[in-house]
Amino acid sequence: KAGVTQTPRYLIKTRGQQVTLSCSPISGHRSVSWYQQTPGQGLQFLFEYFSETQRNKGNFPGRFSGRQFSNSRSEMNVSTLELGDSALYLCASSEGQGKTDTQYFGPGTRLTVL
Amino acid sequence: AQSVTQLGSHVSVSEGALVLLRCNYSSSVPPYLFWYVQYPNQGLQLLLKYTTGATLVKGINGFEAEFKKSETSFHLTKPSAHMSDAAEYFCAVIIPGGADGLTFGKGTHLIIQP
Numbered sequence: 001k002a003g004v005t006q007t008p009r010y011l012i013k014t015r016g017q018q019v020t021l022s023c024s025p026i027s028g029h030r031s032v033s034w035y036q037q038t039p040g041q042g043l044q045f046l047f048e049y050f051s052e053t054q055r056n057k058g059n060f061p062g063r064f065s066g067r068q069f070s071n072s073r074s075e076m077n078v079s080t081l082e083l084g085d086s087a088l089y090l091c092a093s094s095e096g097q098g099k100t101d102t103q104y105f106g107p108g109t110r111l112t113v114l
Numbered sequence: 115a116q117s118v119t120q121l122g123s124h125v126s127v128s129e130g131a132l133v134l135l136r137c138n139y140s141s142s143v144p145p146y147l148f149w150y151v152q153y154p155n156q157g158l159q160l161l162l163k164y165t166t167g168a169t170l171v172k173g174i175n176g177f178e179a180e181f182k183k184s185e186t187s188f189h190l191t192k193p194s195a196h197m198s199d200a201a202e203y204f205c206a207v208i209i210p211g212g213a214d215g216l217t218f219g220k221g222t223h224l225i226i227q228p
Contacts, residue, residue, distance in 0.1 A: 004157070033215045043204065045215035056213045090157055097145055099208045100165045103216065105157035 001025055004093050004106035013113045018079040021109045025072050025093030031055075032074040033103060034066060037088040049074055050097040057096075078111075086113045116141040116212075118205050122221035133192040135222050137179075137205030140186065145207035147188040148216065149179055152202045152224045161203075175199070176190065200226045 005024045013019050025032050034046040044057040045058040049068035074094070078085055088110050092103035120138040121136040139145060146165045151160040164172025169181040178189045188205060203225050 035215070035218075042220045043216075044216035045217070048215050056215060058214065092158075099210050099212070100161065100163075102160050105150075105159070107157045108125075109153070 004091055004104055006091050006106040006109050007046055008109060009107065010110045010112075012114060013081050014114050015081055015083060016079050017030050018077060019081060019111060020075055020077045021091075023074045023076075023091030023093075023106060025033050025074070025091075026104055029093035029095050029104070031094045031097045031101070032055055032072065033092045033093065033094075034074070035088060035090045035094070036060075038086070043090070046076065047079070048097070055097060072112075081113045083113050085111065086109060116145060116207050116209055116214075116217050118207055118217055118219035120203075120205050120222050122222055123220065123225045124206075125128050125206050125224040126227060129197055130194050133177075133190070133195045133224065134188040135201065135203050135205075135224065137188045137190065137219060138186055139188065139207050139216075141207060141209060143209060144183065146208050147179075147181060148206040148208070149173065149177070149188070150204045150206060150218075152204065154201075158204065161209055170187070184225060195224075195226050197228065198201045 007022045031050045031090040048056040054070045063079045067076045088108045090108045092105045094101040117140045119138045148163045149161040164181045171180045205219040
């Protein structure tokens with residue numbers, strides 16, 4: 001099976017712009033989670049989607065949003081970009097929403113905000 | 115809220131020596147525990163996980179970890195380091211029935227000396 005794919009791999013934006021990142025989960029996986037990775041804060045949970053519904057959300061401002069489509073593909077959107085949003089954004093998929101389910105990570109999208 | 119502490123942001127060992135990466139957690143309920151590895155410019159790969167049952171867990175690439183409830187620890191070990199083990203290692207927890215995704219430690223950069 002193909003792994004988790006994320007597009008684009010690299011992105012450069014300027015402050016105030018918005019950005020949309022895409023994640024295609026492993027075939028058959030219905031749960032998608034998003035994480036932000038920065039040198040200062042490390043890996044932080046953004047949100048989780050299952051069957052097109054947001055199940056859980058981390059401690060991030062409302063500028064961060066996402067959605068999941070019927071084919072389980074997911075997008076996350078960041079509006080009004082700030083310099084501090086520069087990070088590696090990782091998507092992970094799992095078969096179900098059980099806490100024991102292994103999350104398989106994609107390679108990430110590197111976002112740079114200038 | 116749960117938290118994860120990884121002792122040592124950098125650990126250096128000689129090739130062939132024992133690898134020991136430390137992880138301690140804080141949680142109001144027994145969590146599920148995970149170790150992930152991240153190679154440069156890649157996503158995270160699961161090494162092993164503990165959910166229930168035997169407290170000594172064996173993973174890929176010769177790694178293993180032991181869950182010690184009394185010490186709230188989940189240290190990662192490998193008897194003999196290989197140059198290919200050089201990477202960033204993350205310990206993570208997730209709470210059964212909780213609302214959050216994975217909570218990660220800050221990571222430990224493993225350096226292998228020839």
